[in-house]
Amino acid sequence: MSALSWARRIGGGPLLRACVLVLALFVLVSLLAPWLAPQDPTFGDLGNTLVGPGAGHWLGTDKGGHDTFSALIEGTRTSLVGPLAVVLFSTLLGIAVGLFSAWRGGWIDTVLGRVLDILFAFPALLLAILAVALFGKGLTAPVLAMAVAYTPYTARLVRGLAAQEKVRPYIAAYQVQGHSSVFVALRRLLPTIMPTVLAQSTVNFGYALLDLAALSFLGLGVQPPTPDWGAMINQGQAAVLEGQPLSAIVPAVAVVLVVVAFNVVGEHLGDRLAGRES
Amino acid sequence: MSTTPLLQAAGLRKTYPTGGSRLVAVEDLSFSLYAGGALGLVGESGSGKTTTVRMLVGLERPDQGEILVQGAPLAARTRGRAARLARAKAVQIVFQDPYLSLDGRISIGATLDGVLRLHGCADRPARAARVRELLAQVGLGAREAAALPRGLSGGQRQRAAIARALAVEPAVLVLDEAVSALDVSVQAQVLNLLSDIRRDTGIGLVFVSHDLAVVRYVCDEALVMYRGRTVEHQPVAELLAAPQHPYTRLLLASVPHPGWDPEGIGRRRRELASSQEAAS
């Protein structure tokens, strides 16, 4: 297939449909994981370490004898729940901060803007590592830290959109009719900008997943034997040098697939909304 | 006149900070509007029209002066639901752009229903009947009630915006360039609608416009603003027949008419501007 026709496909529908399908598949897998996994991924079969794909182990085992396919399926849960929590918290917090800032305006807006600028300067991963250093390894501390780190992205978007929307006559009309500020801001202004905010959150999901996987890979996030893609890559990396790369490659491919899929879907949502605006 | 004015502005002043100094947007604005009356506010961009409108509907607070509705001063800042609703009952507004002044996500019928519910009409069938009545008053029907704003033409949206303002049953309706974005043929429909509403309800109109002919059609009195100040306030007929202030005369000469000579307008405008600057 020529490069030209590939470029054409990326702009169009098939890629998007494939990405939606990928996401749907992973969500389904995470929901049904206990019933789908053929073996217990926490069970280390030390007699069968680093075996290749075969009838007993479809995707082989890692050096601890854990079944890679089962770990992949069970790992879908932890790998998706973490980013989900990050995105939920950061979106809610971002909406609250952004909306308040835009609605009140004046010095409050200026101060909050500066605070967000400072938060922007911290990479999410660094903040998460800091949280681990303070509160210990696991999922909770990094998720909370990253929720804070991702908040400025949503907050700044919400602030910009809300400030734009706030000066529109229809908002003034609601105020003149006698509605309270809380009602106008939350029930009338927010729903108008919500689709764009959700598109941003979709993109954020992919990045949060990547960051959390990186954390687990560093051994600071989800701890074995709880299955997690990042931790699986960490466990499998030594085996790559021994010529058995499958236990590291499988979770890595899963991460890439999900991140790319979320990005494509999020960007598409954003584009479509931008198109509807103009 | 012995009756209390519906709306009274007394010595309104509003300034905005610009760099070091303050820009005077409106200076010493006073007028009275009686029941069934219509006052035209005429002026160019930067004359203070928009600031005046925003003060009248409570979107801005005057630095000085006060606004009285039926003799009672309007609270500059409203606290609590009762105060907000009382303020809404005093003055409502129809904005210039019918494409931006309605909420794009909510149908016309639901918009009116929301206003009625806010203002204490709890009975659903009664609200539905009132919505139909309001829409009929502005010449809209069931199809328009069910439609979102984007399903309506500019004229229909402006009618819907008028119905939305009337739903509050305000003492005064402010129309901020409310017909200037409409096509000529549609504009005439809305102008006739406004004069019908005025005749039938006794509502007071504050009609803001740059178009003297339209002001003449709708209003009995006109107040001409120039750089934040009132330069002339007269019955419209007299204002047009015998304009007193040089700015009003300039405005009249600027209106295109057969045998029009726009040649001297620029010079006259510059002379006026420099004489005003010298005076202040």
Place this chain on the structure above:
Amino acid sequence: MPLLSYEDLSVLLPGMARPVLDGVFLQVEAGEAVALVGESGSGKSVTARAALGLLPPGASTGGRVTVDGCELIGADAATLRAVRTGKASMIFQDPRAAINPVRRVGDFLTEALRLVGGRSKAEAEARALELLAAVGLPDPPRHLRQYPHQMSGGMLQRVMIAGALTADPRLLLCDEPTTALDVTTQAEIMAVLRALQQDRGLGLLLITHDLDLAAASCDRIYVMYAGRIVETATAAELLAAPRHPYTAGLLGSSPPLHGAPQRLTPIPGVPMGLLESAPGCAFAARCRFARPGLCDQSAPELEPAGGRLVACHLADTVLSEVDR
């Protein structure tokens, strides 16, 4: 030969129920000011753009448009460039949208002069100063150094006119040039345009929705409705006695500034959209004179009636009824 001439110009867009333009006839002579009046969606802007060879993407066209003898429909790039850089220029409603906000007014003007006119930097600047003075700006050397945001809308529209003059055009197309401006500023801009037309012999096509403005500033008027010219006459004739019911309706819709106050008689309904079509006269649905079986069956041609051209089956009968 007229400076600008449309002969039976039709423009069709895919997906639309009716043509955007349908058999447009229009002429502008050198030194003449002509107005094209219509409401939103009437096709008046599309008509003006066609005179620069600018047509909506995907449009299929029929008929002819010539500027100073050059045919524009189906013209090659060289012809189009020749017309746009030496014969015809256009100014628009919103000057702020038509100028690069981060470049000085001087750069905006001299760029065209140097690129197209092949002038040196000094020559271009001297010419730009001349042009700014010609459009009545008080202090040309200062304006040359200013940025667009430092100027008022009226001043910026003068800059746009000066920009249009850099190509030494013989024809100036003005698309609602004063709609966004105050009444007094509108008068000033119209004075500039009138001076250019009279002193330099430019042909002027004024696109506007304002019949009063058209009548006050132009010699002849074309009235357009739903992509068709429905009436054309001299400004005085048109105002005194409109022959087409639509023209009469427009006049009845705008309140007069003087004379006895009387209730307006608006045209019912709304202008026809591009997704609607009618087998007969496009105005029939809004016309209070329309005769069933005639007006809703066949579209009227633009034909002589009462000393001008009118596209109405009832031009001769309506004529007596709408005299005012």
